[in-house]
Amino acid sequence: MTTHTIAQAQSDSGLLPIAFAALTGLFLVFAAGFSHASAMHDVAHDQRHAIAFPCH
Amino acid sequence: MTRQIFASALFAGLAAGVLAALLQFAFVVPLLLEGELFETGARVHFAGADGVPQSVAGGVGLSAELGRHLGTLAMNLIAYTGFALVLVAGFALAQRAGHRVTPRSGLVWGLAGFVAVQLAPAAGLPPELPGTTATDLGLRQGWWALCVATTAAGLGLIAFGRGALALAGAVVLILLPHVVGAPHLDTYFGIAPPELSALFATRSLAVAAASWVVLGLVAATFWSRETP
Numbered sequence: 001m002t003t004h005t006i007a008q009a010q011s012d013s014g015l016l017p018i019a020f021a022a023l024t025g026l027f028l029v030f031a032a033g034f035s036h037a038s039a040m041h042d043v044a045h046d047q048r049h050a051i052a053f054p055c056h
Numbered sequence: 057m058t059r060q061i062f063a064s065a066l067f068a069g070l071a072a073g074v075l076a077a078l079l080q081f082a083f084v085v086p087l088l089l090e091g092e093l094f095e096t097g098a099r100v101h102f103a104g105a106d107g108v109p110q111s112v113a114g115g116v117g118l119s120a121e122l123g124r125h126l127g128t129l130a131m132n133l134i135a136y137t138g139f140a141l142v143l144v145a146g147f148a149l150a151q152r153a154g155h156r157v158t159p160r161s162g163l164v165w166g167l168a169g170f171v172a173v174q175l176a177p178a179a180g181l182p183p184e185l186p187g188t189t190a191t192d193l194g195l196r197q198g199w200w201a202l203c204v205a206t207t208a209a210g211l212g213l214i215a216f217g218r219g220a221l222a223l224a225g226a227v228v229l230i231l232l233p234h235v236v237g238a239p240h241l242d243t244y245f246g247i248a249p250p251e252l253s254a255l256f257a258t259r260s261l262a263v264a265a266a267s268w269v270v271l272g273l274v275a276a277t278f279w280s281r282e283t284p
Contacts, residue, residue, distance in 0.1 A: 055184070
């Protein structure tokens with residue numbers, strides 16, 4: 001394996017956890033701010049207004 | 057890398073989520089509950105006998121709704137942990153590009169997060185008291201997401217781009233959602249006193265600003281400790 005391909009492999013493996021973290025974060029924000037499920041809406045109501053997620 | 061990202065984000069989400077909830081309980085939720093008095097009709101502002109809009113000022117404090125407030129705390133923890141994960145993913149990308157993230161720069165990251173997620177969308181869709189009548193929810197959520205994404209991309213270009221073209225691109229991206237325009241109704245339906253709505257909007261933004269700055273600071277502090 002050449003130096004170039006080793007560096008390539010390392011940089012690719014570094015991107016995976018970054019993408020995973022960003023997607024997990026977006027999922028949490030979606031659940032807290034956007035989910036239309038009524039149970040989520042009721043629990044999240046005051047927080048959604050306070051953070052100014054579009055609500056109702 | 058994975059451990060560094062998730063540890064920094066979880067600590068920051070915990071700190072900022074708790075702070076946001078406490079500040080909301082002190083400054084925002086009492087106004088929200090006061091707004092609900094107008095939403096339910098327990099108080100009426102715009103129907104004075106002599107045509108003068110008047111109503112008693114003063115809320116009901118936090119009232120004794122422990123379950124509701126625990127829900128607010130829990131959802132703040134979830135939302136700010138989500139914000140933290142995206143922010144720290146940004147740290148990781150910046151570091152790969154050779155930019156060191158320090159606690160001091162974390163403050164700026166946090167402020168930029170506040171601008172992208174709170175301030176810019178509020179310029180089109182102000183924080184709303186309960187009972188505010190507004191246009192289709194899906195349209196507003198779509199505009200909100202567009203505004204957050206383009207503002208974040210624009211701020212990223214300002215911070216890490218090089219040259220006049222990057223700056224011009226940033227200005228276009230940041231202005232775009234506001235030129236498109238947020239979805240609004242063609243009629244005003246407000247039932248709460250304007251003073252109350254205005255205070256609610258500005259307080260929400262101030263509380264969010266403080267929470268985002270702490271989010272950036274804590275995330276960057278943990279991040280820089282783990283950086284070799």
